[in-house]
Amino acid sequence: MMFLRNCAGPPILSLMTPRTDNPSRSGFTLIELLVVISIIAVLAALLIPAVGMAREAARATQCMSNLRQVGMAMQGYADDWEGLLPPQGIRDASARTLHWQSLLVDYITDQSDTFLDRHGSNVIAGCPTWLATRSRRGDGTYMLGDSFSYGIVGALGSASSNWLSPSGTKTFFSFSSPDRPSQQMLVTDTNMYFVYSGSLDPRHSGRLNVLFWDLHLARLDRDDGILAWRDPEALEHY
Numbered sequence: 001m002m003f004l005r006n007c008a009g010p011p012i013l014s015l016m017t018p019r020t021d022n023p024s025r026s027g028f029t030l031i032e033l034l035v036v037i038s039i040i041a042v043l044a045a046l047l048i049p050a051v052g053m054a055r056e057a058a059r060a061t062q063c064m065s066n067l068r069q070v071g072m073a074m075q076g077y078a079d080d081w082e083g084l085l086p087p088q089g090i091r092d093a094s095a096r097t098l099h100w101q102s103l104l105v106d107y108i109t110d111q112s113d114t115f116l117d118r119h120g121s122n123v124i125a126g127c128p129t130w131l132a133t134r135s136r137r138g139d140g141t142y143m144l145g146d147s148f149s150y151g152i153v154g155a156l157g158s159a160s161s162n163w164l165s166p167s168g169t170k171t172f173f174s175f176s177s178p179d180r181p182s183q184q185m186l187v188t189d190t191n192m193y194f195v196y197s198g199s200l201d202p203r204h205s206g207r208l209n210v211l212f213w214d215l216h217l218a219r220l221d222r223d224d225g226i227l228a229w230r231d232p233e234a235l236e237h238y
Helices: 030-080 222-230
Strands: 002-004 012-014 089-091 097-099 114-116 122-124 150-152 185-189 207-212 217-221
Touching: 030 185, 030 207, 030 217, 185 222, 207 222, 217 222
Parallel strands: none
Antiparallel strands: 002 012, 089 097, 114 122, 150 185, 185 207, 207 217
């Protein structure tokens, strides 16, 4: 405030604010902006890997749940086929191929978790981590070749096949086949439809999700996965 002098009388109180030659500074300086940007960059660098790890942990958990469904589907299949489990695949006289995953589709409760393979057969989608790496065709189906997210053993302790074809009958398994069902691998993460040392795919932070013959689940590193496949006697109970 300031006083104005009236020539005819006493000073008059004015509500006018006096001007100042140094108005208060507003806004940020360049240095302050750079500091803020640096802090945001540091926080992003810390959060982005954590978000990625959380996403992968969720996928690994979903994969384990999907494997549990595979085990339940195998139980349903065995109930319908006198206790026998599906072979790795079937090839009929017309050379039509059905992989083991196709044989279990009717026993999967959520049919949205299936898609077509290159033979035109419906198969189980399986592991979400694996599926995220697959390429889609224009019609929305996946380009698979003979790769699947899960592989099944073809013979106890070896990579032999138990395909069923017109040329001969292969060995079939039941849940009572292995000597150590709680230590022997039945289905696991692979990059093929069957299990062998080169097909094991420890895609969950370096570990495999494994379905054992007694239908319990465990997460193993690759070395223990090979033991669960080839030498279950040397594997500690999981």
